[in-house]
Amino acid sequence: MATRGSARPNGLAQTKICQFKLVLLGDMAVGKSSLVLRFVKGQFDEFQETTIGAAFLAQSVCLDDTTVKFEIWDTAGQERYHSLAPMYYRGAQAAIVVFDITKPETFERAKAWVKELQRQASPNIVIALAGNKSDLAEKRMVEYEEAQTYAEDTGLLFMETSAKTAMNVNELFLAIGKHSHERKLHLTQFKSASQTC
Ligand code: GTP
Ligand code: MG
Secondary structure, eight states: OOOEOOOOTTOOOOEEEEEEEEEEEEESSHHHHHHHHHHSOOOTTTTTTSSEEEEEEEEEEEETTTTEEEEEEEOSSSSSGGGGGHHTTOOOOOOEEEEEEEEHHHHHHHHHHHHHHHHHHHHHOOEEEEEEOOTGGOOOOOHHHHHHHHHHHOOOEEEEOOTTTTTTTTHHHHHHHHHHHHHHHHHHHOOTTTOOO
């Protein structure tokens, strides 16, 4: 956490910058890269190519007086890349675990990712569950309530998203930024009352 500009003669509020490492996990083709592409570039590609290894992108959002900079690791969902995942979630402050609402097996896979994160990632990691492809309502196989109940019971943020229509994509990243920021403040206050972020 850095603070930009100490003295502000013009009286404007200081802008704090918080940097968070965020990782996206989930089965192949659930739309991880598409969510990142939508969030970072505002675009969608019907023919998005499968990710090899992982991809890195960065994007910032503003929360009140704080700029939250996400360093995003978009991992590959193919099983053969599973062993690389710890490299990306290690030290991450936030994770988005994605499933496809039209494919129940991807919801089961998401639950396995959540378990792995809870066992092996940082104990303070903020985990969000994204039920993606909500635009394909007629093909829905995972009910909203089912995922919502699971998320509540497990202590996760939950949103249904559509990288295609942009529904809830910015909202999801904003909610994660807010939670990560609050958690960081809380932890810092716990460690030392004199630090701010
Ligand atoms: P891997 O990199 O193989 O792990 O896949 P991924 O999870 O990154 O999925 P990707 O973003 O490559 O998307 C897979 C396919 O789903 C692509 O054809 C996308 O265009 C499509 N897709 C992604 N998100 C959505 C969505 O919200 N709605 C619809 N209808 N299609 C989507
Ligand atoms: Mg991908």
